[in-house]
Amino acid sequence: MNERGDAMGAFHDMPDLAGRVLGGSVLAASDESFEAKENLLNPWVPTFREGTFGPKGQEYDGWETARRRPDEHGDLGHDWALVRLGLAGVIRGVVIDTAWFKGNYPPHASVEACAVDGYPSVAELAAADWTEIVPRSPLDGDAAHAFPVDLERRFTHVRLNMFPDGGIARLRVHGDVVPDPALLAGLTVDLAALENGARVVRCSNMFYSSPDNMLFPGSARNQAEGWETARRRDLTGHDWAEIRLAAPGIVRVAEIDTTHLKFNAPAAVTLWGLDGRAADTGDPAAWRPLLPRTRVQPDTRHRFRVPGADEITHARLDLHPDGGMARLRLLGDLTPAGLTALTDRFQRLRDPQRDDGRPLLADRRPTAPPTARRP
Incomplete structure (x- = not known):
């Protein structure tokens, strides 16, 4: 992979x-x-x-x-x-x-x-x-x-x-x-939104475009603004992306959006969750199902309830067998631990000094930077 x-x-x-x-x-x-x-x-x-x-x-x-x-x-x-x-x-x-x-x-x-x-x-x-x-x-x-x-x-x-x-x-x-937690506290939020601090940390394939694209705000205007993988020839496997959520939370609704993906949408998707504070994301047995393998349609915005979900820090989206995804939304609630984590990080990063009192910006002399020349 x-x-x-x-x-x-x-x-x-x-x-x-x-x-x-x-x-x-x-x-x-x-x-x-x-x-x-x-x-x-x-x-x-x-x-x-x-x-x-x-x-x-x-x-x-x-x-x-x-x-x-x-x-x-x-x-x-x-x-x-x-x-x-x-x-x-x-x-x-x-x-x-x-x-x-x-x-x-x-x-x-x-x-x-x-x-x-x-x-x-x-x-x-x-x-x-x-x-x-x-x-x-x-x-x-x-x-x-x-x-x-x-x-x-x-x-x-x-x-x-x-x-x-x-x-x-x-x-x-x-x-x-780094979002302002005051805008998220007490509200239903998209735990997978880039603007709330979520990121894709691993994926199986990003041949055509970055998987972070599916976490962008707004709707994709064309298929290039989502995540798309290469055509998989190994029919026994499937593509996937692992998302670190904005903060620990509970997912209530999953939105699977294949808009503009008319001939390269996946046939089905599966959604998994994991609490990275108590388990290793590299352990396949640690992942728990949020959405069972579900058929999806091309060029369609799908919304699914996620019943009885547990508190998680990571989610994994499986594409069966391959294809693209315009947007992924995981709507839910920040837990008290999640809000505390966001607030602590926000306050720490507003402080211009490290905990040890050293200035954050190292002494760097101007030097010739690395360049990437065009042919």
């Missing part, structure tokens, strides 16, 4: 907290003379068509500012873009991608982050307490630059700085979602 394994440790496989599909938005920018700031969060791979000249010159799929000139003091200044994360959380890594910007990319960039509750204005964010999470670092043209972040704090916004000007195609902010 092909499990996610070590790949789960790479921040590239974590959700893009700034992603537009998760609610991220570019609130403001110092300049967008050539290309709009909103392009930074486009979900697709940056594209380019040579010879597409508009009123402002060659068109690029990214954010591009005007050329800066020194002021009377010889100061160039720098450009910046302010991003509200779609999902607040702990940032594990940042990708700054200068795809297709070859003669007009910025030579350096940095990233800052802050945590502001509610829905602050741009002016309020300007006065916030910002923390540098990526120091000023050199960039190359037409390359994706990956910067790991070692800072155990919950953030809500980031600010991308480029020195002094130029074009950046994409900004990705990968990390762990």
